Amino acid sequence: MQGRRWFAAAGLFVSLCTAKGQTFNIYAAASLKESIKEISKDFEKRYPNFHVAVTLGGSQQLAAQIRQGAPADVLLSAGMEQLKGLPYDPASLRIFAYNTLAIVVPAQSTEVQSLQDLAKTHLLIVADKAVPVGSYTLQMLSKAERKLGQSWRARVESRIISREHDVRSVLAKVALGEADAGIVYTTDVSTAGQRVRMISIPDDQNIEAAYPAVRFTTSPNADLAKDFMRFLFEKQAQKALVNHGFSSPIIPGGSIQLSDHGKSSLLTARRIRSLPIKNFTANEHGIVRSFRGYDLGFLLTGTEKRFRKTMVEISAGDGYKQFLELQDIVKGGGYLVDSAHDNFQLILPSKPPKFWVHWVREIVIR
Amino acid sequence: MNLRRGRLYGWLAASLPLAGFLAIPLLALALSSYRNRVPISADFLQAIFLSFKTSLLSLAVTVICGTPLALVLARGRFRTRPLLSALVDLPIALPPAAAGIALLLAFGRNGLVSTSLGFTTGAVVAAQTFVSCPFFIRAATSAFESADQHAEESAELDGAGPLTVFFRILVSQTSPQLISGAVTSWARALGEFGATILFAGNLVGKTQTMPLAIYLGFESDFDQAVMLSVVLLGIAFFTILAVRLLTFQGRASKIGE
Numbered sequence: 001m002q003g004r005r006w007f008a009a010a011g012l013f014v015s016l017c018t019a020k021g022q023t024f025n026i027y028a029a030a031s032l033k034e035s036i037k038e039i040s041k042d043f044e045k046r047y048p049n050f051h052v053a054v055t056l057g058g059s060q061q062l063a064a065q066i067r068q069g070a071p072a073d074v075l076l077s078a079g080m081e082q083l084k085g086l087p088y089d090p091a092s093l094r095i096f097a098y099n100t101l102a103i104v105v106p107a108q109s110t111e112v113q114s115l116q117d118l119a120k121t122h123l124l125i126v127a128d129k130a131v132p133v134g135s136y137t138l139q140m141l142s143k144a145e146r147k148l149g150q151s152w153r154a155r156v157e158s159r160i161i162s163r164e165h166d167v168r169s170v171l172a173k174v175a176l177g178e179a180d181a182g183i184v185y186t187t188d189v190s191t192a193g194q195r196v197r198m199i200s201i202p203d204d205q206n207i208e209a210a211y212p213a214v215r216f217t218t219s220p221n222a223d224l225a226k227d228f229m230r231f232l233f234e235k236q237a238q239k240a241l242v243n244h245g246f247s248s249p250i251i252p253g254g255s256i257q258l259s260d261h262g263k264s265s266l267l268t269a270r271r272i273r274s275l276p277i278k279n280f281t282a283n284e285h286g287i288v289r290s291f292r293g294y295d296l297g298f299l300l301t302g303t304e305k306r307f308r309k310t311m312v313e314i315s316a317g318d319g320y321k322q323f324l325e326l327q328d329i330v331k332g333g334g335y336l337v338d339s340a341h342d343n344f345q346l347i348l349p350s351k352p353p354k355f356w357v358h359w360v361r362e363i364v365i366r
Numbered sequence: 367m368n369l370r371r372g373r374l375y376g377w378l379a380a381s382l383p384l385a386g387f388l389a390i391p392l393l394a395l396a397l398s399s400y401r402n403r404v405p406i407s408a409d410f411l412q413a414i415f416l417s418f419k420t421s422l423l424s425l426a427v428t429v430i431c432g433t434p435l436a437l438v439l440a441r442g443r444f445r446t447r448p449l450l451s452a453l454v455d456l457p458i459a460l461p462p463a464a465a466g467i468a469l470l471l472a473f474g475r476n477g478l479v480s481t482s483l484g485f486t487t488g489a490v491v492a493a494q495t496f497v498s499c500p501f502f503i504r505a506a507t508s509a510f511e512s513a514d515q516h517a518e519e520s521a522e523l524d525g526a527g528p529l530t531v532f533f534r535i536l537v538s539q540t541s542p543q544l545i546s547g548a549v550t551s552w553a554r555a556l557g558e559f560g561a562t563i564l565f566a567g568n569l570v571g572k573t574q575t576m577p578l579a580i581y582l583g584f585e586s587d588f589d590q591a592v593m594l595s596v597v598l599l600g601i602a603f604f605t606i607l608a609v610r611l612l613t614f615q616g617r618a619s620k621i622g623e
Contacts, residue, residue, distance in 0.1 A: 060585040130586035162567025
């Protein structure tokens with residue numbers, strides 16, 4: 001009797017485990033560990049029939065695995081370089097977060113107080129140049145070299161005792177007190193708790209690490225992958241990233257840079273909201289929806305008469321670029337519609353949604 | 367007893383699956399390196415050189431310090447002997463990464479015995495010795511245990527000193543097993559990865575051995591990583607083969623006497 005009950009329990013357990021049909025595979029850079037945990041949990045709530053699995057590692061390591069056939073549906077990389085040669089859909093590439101570098105030192109250490117002091121250390125740990133954070137470190141050192149001099153750079157290089165294979169092992173060795181200093185992402189520092197102290201790197205010498213997300217053409221869950229790419233830019237996901245110290249490409253939103261044949265000006269949210277407001281309808285994937293937006297065409301009308309075939313390049317916060325003819329905006333209508341965090345989406349009622357642009361940051365007329 | 371010819375074929379058929387399982391990945395490596403031939407880069411040449419230097423140094427440490435330990439384990443009669451014997455076996459069971467963390471906590475800057483060994487070539491040798499010495503000590507212990515003690519006793523009666531007895535009789539009598547143990551231990555040191563990357567870090571020319579270069583190469587320069595794997599494989603294969611042939615011959619000639 002007892003044995004049979006156990007058997008039934010085991011059977012139930014197995015069926016519970018396999019009930020969640022398919023697996024959705026997210027490959028994410030090691031530095032995203034904490035935030036991707038939250039994001040994937042929220043995403044799983046939306047698709048309870050799927051099991052969302054997250055594989056973490058150095059971006060270069062994940063890329064190598066995918067190149068050898070690992071079943072990734074999406075990849076969230078810490079660098080662009082690592083995407084080379086991967087079977088991703090180039091149209092899906094979006095920048096979903098930004099990061100910066102910082103120096104970490106053991107909590108009780110007082111030797112290093114600034115970037116300049118790196119030359120004073122004896123044991124400095126960085127990441128290998130194959131790792132995104134390692135190549136960002138080199139860029140940062142080159143930038144700082146212009147200010148602090150070649151001999152400073154040479155001294156810093158001579159203090160490097162190890163080039164680690166991912167950013168978290170740099171942090172771990174500093175936290176153990178085995179190195180005098182390490183260079184990691186700003187977002188990593190808090191994960192080591194009280195054991196390390198952060199020394200900021202000044203903005204003009206720091207770099208901006210852009211994190212691209214891509215979807216694979218080989219993915220068996222193409223629709224889900226598309227939806228995940230959208231989900232990454234929803235409020236919840238972007239908030240999770242910001243809460244862990246990343247900069248969001250869409251929070252805060254705000255101004256749009258407008259450049260008209262080299263003459264540039266700033267369109268603040270206030271200025272945009274002072275444009276004529278119009279109600280219009282547009283066909284979004286077969287459904288006619290009504291919108292309310294600010295007339296961008298009105299603003300650009302002055303330029304239209306001068307050139308008939310003028311091109312407009314529109315850039316978004318997530319790195320997306322769209323090329324349009326000025327005519328499309330002025331004649332067919334182009335409206336900036338309010339979205340979260342003072343962002344604006346450009347909607348063109350005369351064109352299908354793939355021409356519309358979320359989180360507009362820059363409009364260049366040439 | 368040797369297998370009879372008829373039976374040999376049966377057993378051979380049964381051993382094919384595992385033999386094939388071992389051979390196919392190696393064949394794949396060799397084929398891939400042949401198809402995508404690339405010259406080995408300067409960094410990787412340094413890794414080859416460093417691997418030889420450190421693995422031979424760790425072999426020297428293992429043989430010099432491991433032989434007395436093996437003799438004690440084989441011939442000593444004291445209560446804590448099983449404990450000592452288990453201690454020697456422990457690194458075989460310990461995951462190399464755990465060994466690396468243990469070495470950092472023991473001999474790191476803030477370690478139990480604070481040293482400045484961490485992240486130096488010395489740390490590589492220490493990591494390799496830690497994980498590879500049990501293989502030699504095991505082989506030497508069982509060799510000393512099975513050695514014929516009568517010859518030693520007769521030599522002692524004839525007035526030979528303890529060192530003479532040890533080298534001229536015991537070591538020369540057991541040399542095939544000692545050499546075989548040393549080679550196994552050296553091969554383990556040559557392939558050491560986990561403890562090295564944690565305790566010694568990764569710096570070209572200083573602590574980046576072949577396994578570390580291969581691991582990082584898999585991510586950044588795949589063809590180079592394959593080439594280097596084949597180099598490592600080739601060297602290990604021919605060394606082990608040569609030693610096995612030598613020791614087999616030794617055994618065969620002994621039987622013939």
